[in-house]
Amino acid sequence: MVLSPLLAQTSTPDNPQLIASWPCNGAKLSSSLVKEKVEKSTLSSIWCHSLKERTIPIVFYFNEPVKGLNQSSVRLKSDLEFGKDIRWRTLSVTDSGYSNCWAMYLQIANECSSSQQYSVDMSIPCSDDIVSRSGSTYNCPVHLTFTIELISDEAQNIDLFDKPVAWNRSESFQPHENHESMPFDLLKITSALVEEDSNWHFERLSEEIDLFRELPDDNSKFVKLTLARLLLACAAIKSRGRSLIERKRYCEEAMGYFSDLIRLDPSHKRYYEDERSLVLMDKLTCDMETFMKHCSVKVEPNLVPLNHVQLCSLSLTHIGFAERLIWVQVLDLSHNSLRSAEGLEALQQLVSLNISNNQISSFTALEPLTKIISLKVLDLSFNEIGAHSIDQHVEACEAFEECRKKSINVEEYWDAILFFTSLKLAQLDIRGNAVASKEDFRTLVAMLIPSLKWLSGECAN
Structure with a gap:
């Protein structure tokens, strides 16, 4: 086969x-x-x-x-x-x-x-x-x-960031209920433009799934991975105008196989975790009714609401289906297991991002965020930045020379320099990372981000 x-x-x-x-x-x-x-x-x-x-x-x-x-x-x-x-x-x-x-x-x-x-x-x-x-x-x-x-x-002169933005993690998230306050009819999250006349072979896939389910070895890594792949192919077909209930059922079963593979094959744990995260993202965002449970509006008095999505504490290791998030303005991804910001570069409307309490180990893993021109609030607290050594082979840039003139150790902070010189943040939280405990790091950040008003809960100036 x-x-x-x-x-x-x-x-x-x-x-x-x-x-x-x-x-x-x-x-x-x-x-x-x-x-x-x-x-x-x-x-x-x-x-x-x-x-x-x-x-x-x-x-x-x-x-x-x-x-x-x-x-x-x-x-x-x-x-x-x-x-x-x-x-x-x-x-x-x-x-x-x-x-x-x-x-x-x-x-x-x-x-x-x-x-x-x-x-x-x-x-x-x-x-x-x-x-x-x-x-x-x-x-x-x-x-x-x-x-x-x-x-x-x-x-035009209103300052959204004259006070530090609080994420209110202790408060319960109120899912969006009022369609009038958020124009969901404009926020396309499905692949509506995809043609339905592609060459689908759903019956053949179903036959293959039945054959693999009949195999006797319940702990075969090959069988479980193949079944997961076949189920996800069926789920993709079900997104083309067929039952979303069946699609979610296929996703649930595939997630179960990836969980089994994490246990059976720990040497490839990260791969299976990423695959499971992609399936979970698909399941949570594949239809508006399900997605709205994670959507709300962030409202300030007399101001227009901001589109807010909360995907916290889901054990996500990878962001998938970013095309369904490109309208989001406030995104909370805290308390997951993310190792990079890959995928978020598509969110050009994003103003505030909470990626605290994850497994980010370097500023290079956050490079996709430098492409988001609207990003103003970034919470990186309680990650692992600075706790691990990283490759230092990088080409020189103008920012390095400016840092050397101010006696800043470029070799130690090169990834931070490249990252922060590309951002125009108003608020940054870096608490709980190893790099934040270094004496000259605060000076470095303030120098690299002149627009910064709030740093780790305190006035940046």
């Missing part, structure tokens, strides 16, 4: 597909934080922090790594004026310029003296430029339209 080609045929469309975008079709983005300043007709507007700096991040997420996004393959039309640097960039690079996730940052050139709305149209026609690693080209045309509301008033 040749398993890999069979699974490829059943769970992957023949051509690359766009499965998520931000802004999504029909979205209304606003630069105003003040609820009263947003017109009644636009109460469903989503506040976009980057608009304060007159930047619009556009994110396209594909079902497989592709290359070839450019001004010819993705068409842009708007009554807004943009800067000249209009180019697509890879966010999650795999190899040779291929990536699932692509971003473009539009710099608004218009002068705005009063509240005004603008329309932006984007389309991807069938294109030979956009191609997957297998050589398949993009052939599923997509057209997206969204609105941007620019408001020129005192609301």
